[in-house]
Amino acid sequence: MSNGKLDRRDFLKVMGVGGVAASVAACDGPSYITSEQGAEQVIPYLSPEEYVIPGKGVWYASTCLQCPAGCGVRGRVREGRVLKLEGNPDTSLNAGKLCQMGQAGLQNHYNPDRVTAPMIRDGGALKEATWEQALALIEEKTGPNSGISGSRFAWLTGPTSGHQGVLLKAHLEAMGSSNHFVHEVINTKVWQAVSRDMLGQSMPTLRLDKAKLVLSFGADFLGTWMSPIHFSGQYGKFRSAPDRGMLIQAEPSMTLTGANADLWVALRPGTEGILALGIANLLIHKEKMDASMLPAAARQLIDRYDVATTSSNTGVSGDRLVRIARHLKNKSPSLVIAGASAAGHAEGYQAVAAAMLLNMVLGNVGKTILPTNEFPFPQLKPIEGGTADLGRFAKALEAGQLDVVFYDGANPLFAAPGHLKLGEKLDAVPFKVAFSQFMDETTARADVVLPVASALEDWGTHVASYMGDETAISFQQPLMEPIFPGTRSTGDLLLALIKMRKPGPFDEIDDFYGYLQSAIGTIPGAIKGDGEDEINTQLWNHILQKGVLEVPAETTTFETSIPAITLSDHSDNAGYPYHLVPTPRAGFYDGRHANIPWLQEAPDQITKVVWNSWAELHPSMAARLGVEEGDIVKITAAGGVIEAMAYIHKGIHPEVVAVPMGQGHTEYGRYAQGRGVNPLSILDPGNDGKTGEMALYGTRIKVEATGRAGRLVKTGATETQHGRKIVATITGDQLRRTEGS
Amino acid sequence: MSIVRNFIQDWSRYRKGIEDGGFHEYEHMWGMVIDLDKCTGCNACSVACYAENNLAVVGEDYFAHGQAMHWMRIERYWDEPNLGDKASKDTQEHGASFMPMMCQQCNAATCEPVCPVAAAYHTPDGLNAQIYNRCIGSRYCANNCPYRLRYFNFYSYYETSWPSPLDMQLNPDITVRDKGVMEKCTFCVQRIRTAKSDAKMDDRKIQDGDIKTACQQTCPTSAIVFGDLMDHESDVHLLWHKHQTKLGTPKQDKKNPELRGYRLYEQLNTEPSVTYLERVREV
Amino acid sequence: MNGDLEPNRVLFRLPRPGRRSGVRFLGLIMFLVGVFITAALVPAPSYADEIFTSPKQGEPSAWSGWLEKEPGPFPGVTINDEPFDGDDVEQPIEFPHNVHADTNKINCLYCHTYARRSDVAGIPPTSKCMGCHSVIATDQPRIQKLAEYWEKGESPPWKKVHDLPDYVRFTHERHLKKFLFDNPDMGVERVDEVCALCHGDVKKMTVAKKQKSLTMGFCTRCHEANDGPFDCQKCHK
Numbered sequence A: 001m002s003n004g005k006l007d008r009r010d011f012l013k014v015m016g017v018g019g020v021a022a023s024v025a026a027c028d029g030p031s032y033i034t035s036e037q038g039a040e041q042v043i044p045y046l047s048p049e050e051y052v053i054p055g056k057g058v059w060y061a062s063t064c065l066q067c068p069a070g071c072g073v074r075g076r077v078r079e080g081r082v083l084k085l086e087g088n089p090d091t092s093l094n095a096g097k098l099c100q101m102g103q104a105g106l107q108n109h110y111n112p113d114r115v116t117a118p119m120i121r122d123g124g125a126l127k128e129a130t131w132e133q134a135l136a137l138i139e140e141k142t143g144p145n146s147g148i149s150g151s152r153f154a155w156l157t158g159p160t161s162g163h164q165g166v167l168l169k170a171h172l173e174a175m176g177s178s179n180h181f182v183h184e185v186i187n188t189k190v191w192q193a194v195s196r197d198m199l200g201q202s203m204p205t206l207r208l209d210k211a212k213l214v215l216s217f218g219a220d221f222l223g224t225w226m227s228p229i230h231f232s233g234q235y236g237k238f239r240s241a242p243d244r245g246m247l248i249q250a251e252p253s254m255t256l257t258g259a260n261a262d263l264w265v266a267l268r269p270g271t272e273g274i275l276a277l278g279i280a281n282l283l284i285h286k287e288k289m290d291a292s293m294l295p296a297a298a299r300q301l302i303d304r305y306d307v308a309t310t311s312s313n314t315g316v317s318g319d320r321l322v323r324i325a326r327h328l329k330n331k332s333p334s335l336v337i338a339g340a341s342a343a344g345h346a347e348g349y350q351a352v353a354a355a356m357l358l359n360m361v362l363g364n365v366g367k368t369i370l371p372t373n374e375f376p377f378p379q380l381k382p383i384e385g386g387t388a389d390l391g392r393f394a395k396a397l398e399a400g401q402l403d404v405v406f407y408d409g410a411n412p413l414f415a416a417p418g419h420l421k422l423g424e425k426l427d428a429v430p431f432k433v434a435f436s437q438f439m440d441e442t443t444a445r446a447d448v449v450l451p452v453a454s455a456l457e458d459w460g461t462h463v464a465s466y467m468g469d470e471t472a473i474s475f476q477q478p479l480m481e482p483i484f485p486g487t488r489s490t491g492d493l494l495l496a497l498i499k500m501r502k503p504g505p506f507d508e509i510d511d512f513y514g515y516l517q518s519a520i521g522t523i524p525g526a527i528k529g530d531g532e533d534e535i536n537t538q539l540w541n542h543i544l545q546k547g548v549l550e551v552p553a554e555t556t557t558f559e560t561s562i563p564a565i566t567l568s569d570h571s572d573n574a575g576y577p578y579h580l581v582p583t584p585r586a587g588f589y590d591g592r593h594a595n596i597p598w599l600q601e602a603p604d605q606i607t608k609v610v611w612n613s614w615a616e617l618h619p620s621m622a623a624r625l626g627v628e629e630g631d632i633v634k635i636t637a638a639g640g641v642i643e644a645m646a647y648i649h650k651g652i653h654p655e656v657v658a659v660p661m662g663q664g665h666t667e668y669g670r671y672a673q674g675r676g677v678n679p680l681s682i683l684d685p686g687n688d689g690k691t692g693e694m695a696l697y698g699t700r701i702k703v704e705a706t707g708r709a710g711r712l713v714k715t716g717a718t719e720t721q722h723g724r725k726i727v728a729t730i731t732g733d734q735l736r737r738t739e740g741s
Numbered sequence B: 001m002s003i004v005r006n007f008i009q010d011w012s013r014y015r016k017g018i019e020d021g022g023f024h025e026y027e028h029m030w031g032m033v034i035d036l037d038k039c040t041g042c043n044a045c046s047v048a049c050y051a052e053n054n055l056a057v058v059g060e061d062y063f064a065h066g067q068a069m070h071w072m073r074i075e076r077y078w079d080e081p082n083l084g085d086k087a088s089k090d091t092q093e094h095g096a097s098f099m100p101m102m103c104q105q106c107n108a109a110t111c112e113p114v115c116p117v118a119a120a121y122h123t124p125d126g127l128n129a130q131i132y133n134r135c136i137g138s139r140y141c142a143n144n145c146p147y148r149l150r151y152f153n154f155y156s157y158y159e160t161s162w163p164s165p166l167d168m169q170l171n172p173d174i175t176v177r178d179k180g181v182m183e184k185c186t187f188c189v190q191r192i193r194t195a196k197s198d199a200k201m202d203d204r205k206i207q208d209g210d211i212k213t214a215c216q217q218t219c220p221t222s223a224i225v226f227g228d229l230m231d232h233e234s235d236v237h238l239l240w241h242k243h244q245t246k247l248g249t250p251k252q253d254k255k256n257p258e259l260r261g262y263r264l265y266e267q268l269n270t271e272p273s274v275t276y277l278e279r280v281r282e283v
Numbered sequence C: 001m002n003g004d005l006e007p008n009r010v011l012f013r014l015p016r017p018g019r020r021s022g023v024r025f026l027g028l029i030m031f032l033v034g035v036f037i038t039a040a041l042v043p044a045p046s047y048a049d050e051i052f053t054s055p056k057q058g059e060p061s062a063w064s065g066w067l068e069k070e071p072g073p074f075p076g077v078t079i080n081d082e083p084f085d086g087d088d089v090e091q092p093i094e095f096p097h098n099v100h101a102d103t104n105k106i107n108c109l110y111c112h113t114y115a116r117r118s119d120v121a122g123i124p125p126t127s128k129c130m131g132c133h134s135v136i137a138t139d140q141p142r143i144q145k146l147a148e149y150w151e152k153g154e155s156p157p158w159k160k161v162h163d164l165p166d167y168v169r170f171t172h173e174r175h176l177k178k179f180l181f182d183n184p185d186m187g188v189e190r191v192d193e194v195c196a197l198c199h200g201d202v203k204k205m206t207v208a209k210k211q212k213s214l215t216m217g218f219c220t221r222c223h224e225a226n227d228g229p230f231d232c233q234k235c236h237k
Helices: A008-028 A105-109 A131-142 A162-175 A189-199 A228-238 A272-285 A296-304 A307-314 A318-330 A348-362 A388-398 A422-427 A490-501 A512-521 A537-546 A597-601 A619-625 A732-739 B002-014 B044-052 B060-064 B081-086 B140-144 B189-201 B214-218 B235-242 C019-032 C036-041 C048-052 C097-103 C126-133 C141-152 C172-181 C188-199 C216-225
Strands: A058-063 A072-078 A081-087 A119-122 A125-128 A153-157 A180-182 A213-217 A246-251 A263-266 A334-338 A404-408 A431-436 A448-451 A460-462 A472-476 A548-550 A578-583 A614-617 A631-637 A640-648 A656-660 A699-709 A729-731 B030-035 B073-077 B097-101 B120-122 B128-130 B224-228 B274-277 B279-281
Touching: A058 A537, A081 A105, A081 B044, A081 B214, A105 A597, A119 A131, A131 A431, A131 A448, A131 A490, A153 A162, A153 A388, A162 A180, A162 A460, A162 A490, A162 A512, A180 A388, A189 A334, A189 A348, A213 A272, A213 A318, A213 A348, A246 A272, A246 A318, A263 A318, A272 A296, A272 A307, A272 A318, A272 A334, A272 A348, A307 A318, A334 A348, A388 A422, A460 A512, A490 A512, A512 A537, A537 A548, A597 B044, A614 A619, A614 A631, A619 A640, A619 A699, A631 A656, A729 A732, A729 B081, A732 B279, B030 B235, B044 B073, B044 B214, B189 C172, B214 B224, B224 B235, B235 B274, C126 C141, C172 C188
Parallel strands: A058 A472, A153 A180, A153 A404, A213 A246, A213 A334, A246 A263, A404 A431, A431 A448, A578 A656, A614 A640, A729 B279, B030 B274
Antiparallel strands: A058 A072, A072 A081, A119 A125, A119 A448, A460 A472, A472 A548, A578 A699, A614 A656, A631 A640, A631 A699, B030 B224, B073 B097, B120 B128
């Protein structure tokens, strides 16, 4: 331009100058906003910390509690408010990344439906009370003079770990009780049991990034399985050139992980084990892989599942089986994992064990499945949750064994199948106390509600159940002052309850923070100061800054063994010919996040539906029923009926109807209440024979059209690209030509 | 004649990529790369965007009218036109196709020239800016956007979207848009501004990695890369270079046409600043 | 109030001779006369680039010559420019700026310490007030009132006098850097002259009062004169 030439851009810019100059001329006009003086208050800090600068964000490290994975987070705090959460880059677990549930932790914290004051049931309804009244009532019912015997007291909690776990156990001990029921719908208990039996440890380290092929039997490791963000990070490396890995996913209905598979295989629910053994059969007999390490019984079992038997059971065509086996043979090392849809059956343990057997045949153990270091502090280890405890809890209630139940972090009345009749059984319990942030289904039927601080307002330590390479304790610290002064820290409450019940070692400790500091001080070499009972503040601050404390850990080795596996063939059920898959999704998870508006408005990854439930159907099933998208179908199981709008796609087995978990709340605040349906409510009774975990995927149903239609709200007007190059796809061969090694 | 010569020369210079001496006199040129093979469609970016940019939650009814404010949305397609007959007819054999869609920050944006009040304009660092307090809500820009990435505040969502204490989360670095204002992805311009300001306070240049957009920062598989295309050391420049995508051309003249980089609807000559890397499937 | 008697300078600003009307004239011509074609054909120097890309320090700008830059540390602006008569704002404590800044010569940045470190200048934390006033002038009623707040553990609820709309981003630190710390003609002891460019002669005030309009026109005139950024998005958020 300086040389006097003019191009089209300058021409446009000159036009812009005219606009700018004209606007500048017009910018002296008064505006009620700009001339506002003295209308707003600006209240300075009283005496701020050195590093607090108004207008500048400060980042504090903490731990995400949105799901049990235990990722590290950092919160941006400005003017005393936490504005944004990001992953903590100092952890190896999530390496600075976060999922949508983690991001939405803010709305859990700032939720307008939080319980803000203690409540006591009075004449049938919950009424607000003071903390003194609530604690006095608890003392009356559970204190030393209440006469309650320990065996009639129980805690029902979500998974916990670290020092909250220690306090929980201490409270149980003070109560003289051993009844601790730990409930978690989305869990990996069966995988852990199989790993323990076959490898000698329950949480082996998995290395997707080292695998050239991952074969997953319904393990939604990108969405809900084990530690999704950790595995997503590995997946990013796994998908990187030059050695881009291949992902094969076999499952009844497409999960987020399935949607990213190179080869997605629809299979009949409950036949995952057969598929695994069928592939093993092909590997041994067709691909001539060495199976000498297997005991004779296992080899005989594998021999039973030739291509024809496998194919007729699973519904997977023979040539596809051959293809999978060939890929497994060619791409070594591989990794075989099995998740919820494999484990959620009466023979769930057997199916997962069959998948692990495949790992042994393929020689993956020691290559992509590695021993995890031993976490050195057993008392801080995670207390894992599962669905088996819910069954045990229901049994204890049925037998009338419990007089007092405390809940924390669990909502069994929402997540329990209808056949357990948990609502009626709980109503018969004379005294129920809920430690709760929200008025969920369980809290609404409690006798005393204690409002607790949100995850961003509380202290804590967490030990992830899947730790991967780094053995660490993750710290949780308040990112801001409590929003509602009427809420209290769970740790403080536990301490108060322990002291209330029984004098003991906790009497000297004022609050949870003090306890945490003194407890961390006892960790050798951690923050113990020079003097007795003195902690090194510098180190303590360093830990809080970093958010994680790496602890020395001993390396371990595997002790492999192969249990007896028995699998029965798929059987038809004339009355209920189809299968129900209650899909867990990153988002609502098991329903705990349905009260978060961001997550309600975030479209489901697969169907893109918002604010509602839906029933996924295969086009062939839809054609048989004569339904189109949005038509309401009636899903009948032995245990009940639900109705949902149909969403039709090919990512589902033709004999399966999938309904997402999470919606169908009857309580739980303005965003969740009265939306959609809860598929967990109609589950058939049935447990995995070995672990006792509920057979979540074992429900048989029949499906009918109702003739009615609803409004299925989803994003995107089209399901196809109409031939445009929007998401362009190339083949693996092309990638190897351009970016291959 | 000199006028004609100037015109032709400048036109050809205009049509060159900035790397080849095309017009760009500013020190930065923000660009992005999204690897569709790494993108899992998990939605984390979208929710991170809600958190960072004060996006309103509109509710089911308004969502049904297509009035959702998801600046970063994940589109999901079931078909795979590029795989041709290799795609299966009765099962979703290769999974789904996910597309993170946000403002492509076009350098020849169709939205800008139609704005009657110049609320939509192009910044020298290659951003497609939207000045909220200038916007009068004509919606011409949204009409003209081929990507459907501009979102209009048909209602005032302040009361409904952030009932107290949700409003305490609002990011003070960005305006809360009111009824009648068009909005869209800004490449997290507030983060760019802050990082540049911090760099200038320290008398240094911005380095690659100083600025991370909210979506990039949270992306669990690191599928999103953002940075300065003028910085030849930056990851984003290296990726554009590696995949032989260039600014300033409606049709990429690649030496190796099999490389994965492409820009969406490039044929419309909108000059997006976002390069997508093709999804890969073993077939 | 004086504002009622005098013509409102904001509403009825008369065109003033010199650079500003020149700028406006340019804008008017370009906008109205439809320079599209003319501008495309005439190889005129482009001002657009100068506006959109602030030139490096010391390089001649397109505006050189157009603008008669006034000598002194801040070309184009002086403390006496563009007076504006703000309202009197009632504060919880009548804070006398004159006593602090003028009589006792306390540097502005001593109390408004965030101004050089953050976007906002901030009101000093109450602990800072008490740092001196736990011993100084404790017999004064205003100080006693302050002490009352302090005892209660509260800060006085000051009223905001200089309030920009929410869609504007203004950063104190960068302006201070440009006009004070990077300005060879200035020393930190003269910070009050820099503050005065936008805040008026605070030294002469008791309770702060708006003495500059702080409209966009006010901002852009100084940006023009000092080669400040002209990109909308730099200041509009």
